[in-house]
Amino acid sequence: MKRLNGAATLPTRAYEGDAGLDLAASERIELGPGERAAVGTGLTVAIPAGHAGFVQPRSGLAARHGITVLNSPGLVDAGYRGELKVVLLNTDREESFMVEPGMRIAQLVILPVVVAEPTEVADLPESERAERGFGSSAH
Numbered sequence: 001m002k003r004l005n006g007a008a009t010l011p012t013r014a015y016e017g018d019a020g021l022d023l024a025a026s027e028r029i030e031l032g033p034g035e036r037a038a039v040g041t042g043l044t045v046a047i048p049a050g051h052a053g054f055v056q057p058r059s060g061l062a063a064r065h066g067i068t069v070l071n072s073p074g075l076v077d078a079g080y081r082g083e084l085k086v087v088l089l090n091t092d093r094e095e096s097f098m099v100e101p102g103m104r105i106a107q108l109v110i111l112p113v114v115v116a117e118p119t120e121v122a123d124l125p126e127s128e129r130a131e132r133g134f135g136s137s138a139h
Contacts (some may be wrong), residue, residue: 001045004083007101008042011108020056021108023086029099031090034069038085039099047078047110054109055086061105066092070107076108084108 001010004026011021026042047053053076061067070087086106090097099105 002045003042004044005042006081009102010043020109022058022104023055023084023108024101025086025099025103025105026101027099028101029068029088031088031097031099032094033090033095036087036089037099038087039105041084041086041105043084044081045076045084046081047076049078050112050115051110052077052113054111055084056107056109058104058107065095065097067097067105068092071107114138 003010007026009024009026011023013021023041023043025039027040029039030036031037055069055072055076057067057069057072057076068089068091070081070089074087076084088099088105
């Protein structure tokens with residue numbers, strides 16, 4: 001990881017063994033009710049080849065303030081070298097939320113990924129689920 005400015009905070013884990021690294025804001029932004037903003041972290045990363053970063057909401061911000069990551073999970077590809085930004089959404093209908101520099105706003109989880117190549121076929125193999133879609137397993 002590389003800091004782009006003095007307000008950038010290197011990610012940390014809240015507890016030993018946690019999967020997520022806490023990402024902190026490097027800028028001050030007010031999110032009014034229903035508003036969204038791309039909040040800079042002041043960091044760039046080099047994720048190892050064969051891995052990807054997934055930016056996810058923090059449950060405490062969601063539960064207490066209605067703040068979530070809009071494109072959750074946000075995908076950070078191994079080759080991306082731009083600033084990590086987190087698209088936050090204030091889902092509260094009445095209260096504004098102030099993002100302050102150093103505030104933990106999201107989590108970054110780095111996972112191995114399989115880079116599959118698409119192959120067109122005439123037919124797909126059968127499966128138990130077949131074409132049943134969303135909600136098809138509810139009884």
